[in-house]
Amino acid sequence: MDLLHHFELHPIVEIHVLGIDLSITKAVVMMWIACGLTFFFLVMGGRKAKLVPSGLQNFVEAIIGFLRSNLILETLGEEGVAWFPFIATIFFFIVFCNLLGLIPGAFTATSNINVTATLAVIVFLCTQGAGVAKHGPLGYLKKFVPKGIPLWIVPIMLPIEIISQFAKPFSLAVRLFANMTAGHGVILVFLFMILMFKSWAITAVPLIGVVVMSAFEIFVALIQAYIFSILAAMYIAEAVQEAH
Amino acid sequence: MEAAGLAYLGGGLSIGLGACGAGIGMGILVGKTVEGMARQPEVSGLLRTTMIIGIAFVEALALYALVISFLLIFK
Numbered sequence: 001m002d003l004l005h006h007f008e009l010h011p012i013v014e015i016h017v018l019g020i021d022l023s024i025t026k027a028v029v030m031m032w033i034a035c036g037l038t039f040f041f042l043v044m045g046g047r048k049a050k051l052v053p054s055g056l057q058n059f060v061e062a063i064i065g066f067l068r069s070n071l072i073l074e075t076l077g078e079e080g081v082a083w084f085p086f087i088a089t090i091f092f093f094i095v096f097c098n099l100l101g102l103i104p105g106a107f108t109a110t111s112n113i114n115v116t117a118t119l120a121v122i123v124f125l126c127t128q129g130a131g132v133a134k135h136g137p138l139g140y141l142k143k144f145v146p147k148g149i150p151l152w153i154v155p156i157m158l159p160i161e162i163i164s165q166f167a168k169p170f171s172l173a174v175r176l177f178a179n180m181t182a183g184h185g186v187i188l189v190f191l192f193m194i195l196m197f198k199s200w201a202i203t204a205v206p207l208i209g210v211v212v213m214s215a216f217e218i219f220v221a222l223i224q225a226y227i228f229s230i231l232a233a234m235y236i237a238e239a240v241q242e243a244h
Numbered sequence: 245m246e247a248a249g250l251a252y253l254g255g256g257l258s259i260g261l262g263a264c265g266a267g268i269g270m271g272i273l274v275g276k277t278v279e280g281m282a283r284q285p286e287v288s289g290l291l292r293t294t295m296i297i298g299i300a301f302v303e304a305l306a307l308y309a310l311v312i313s314f315l316l317i318f319k
Contacts, residue, residue, distance in 0.1 A: 070293065171304055178307030181314075227300040 009112070026107040027115065034096040034109065042092065067091060067229070075233040076240070083236060086126070090119065091229040094176070098221030101184060102214055111180035113173065120173035123232045128165075131239030140239075168235055172228060179224045183217045255316035262309025269302040 011023030045060025053061050071091075072084045094110060101108025109115050131140040144161040145154055190213060193206040277295040281288040 174311060175300065175304040175307060178311050182307065182310055223296060227297065230297065
């Protein structure tokens with residue numbers, strides 16, 4: 001009973017560029033579909049914008065308004081609104097990637113550690129870049145050691161600060177990856193239970209389990225995208241804020 | 245006591261004990277949130293948002309244990 005084979009990727013079109021494996025796998029196709037959905041969802045919501053919105057425009061505006069007030073204005077403040085397109089894009093991409101995996105036969109792109117690690121590395125580069133751009137390289141390093149602490153704490157505090165700078169994007173990646181993998185893994189376990197018992201009468205119980213877990217997975221998909229975006233915004237805000 | 249048997253044992257123990265800590269943490273967290281909402285219903289939106297963020301942090305710790313458990317069982 002090999003559970004993992006649903007999470008393995010096999011190349012559909014093999015492309016090798018200079019020794020790097022760029023083959024198109026199922027995950028790549030799912031990510032393209034997620035990007036396309038994001039693009040069309042937002043563009044269709046913004047077309048022929050009426051002053052009093054209705055329908056799709058209303059829905060998109062509600063989500064954007066919620067993201068703007070909750071994610072940006074609370075964490076980054078007024079001058080952080082420039083980061084809003086980045087954070088909103090990450091949110092929509094992760095939402096569509098997560099939700100597409102619930103369709104039978106499709107693959108959850110974010111259940112692959114490479115995808116989530118890439119997103120986390122992008123957020124990491126943005127936080128470090130924002131901090132260095134705001135404070136200058138030396139000023140940014142000086143933020144690791146707040147003023148007014150005794151000198152003997154610094155050798156203990158500096159490695160802890162540096163490790164925590166690396167641990168935060170790592171935890172972002174692992175959180176999203178593990179949530180998606182575990183959720184879809186539980187659904188797979190329920191389905192395998194149907195195969196395992198090999199009787200029509202018992203089918204109802206794992207089926208109810210699959211339905212309940214799929215409903216929970218929709219909830220978790222939205223929550224995890226929201227958590228990723230708000231943590232990314234908080235890390236950028238933390239890098240940009242004045243040293244205390 | 246072969247290594248394969250011990251690996252399965254370690255995988256089961258890892259997620260079992262990891263979920264204990266996460267369960268206690270989440271119970272305390274949600275309990276305090278409900279208490280706060282009962283005291284002051286007008287801030288329940290803010291409390292709910294903060295609770296969701298807190299739950300994500302606690303769940304991440306349990307999920308680290310799950311990842312280790314997967315590594316032990318399937319390698």
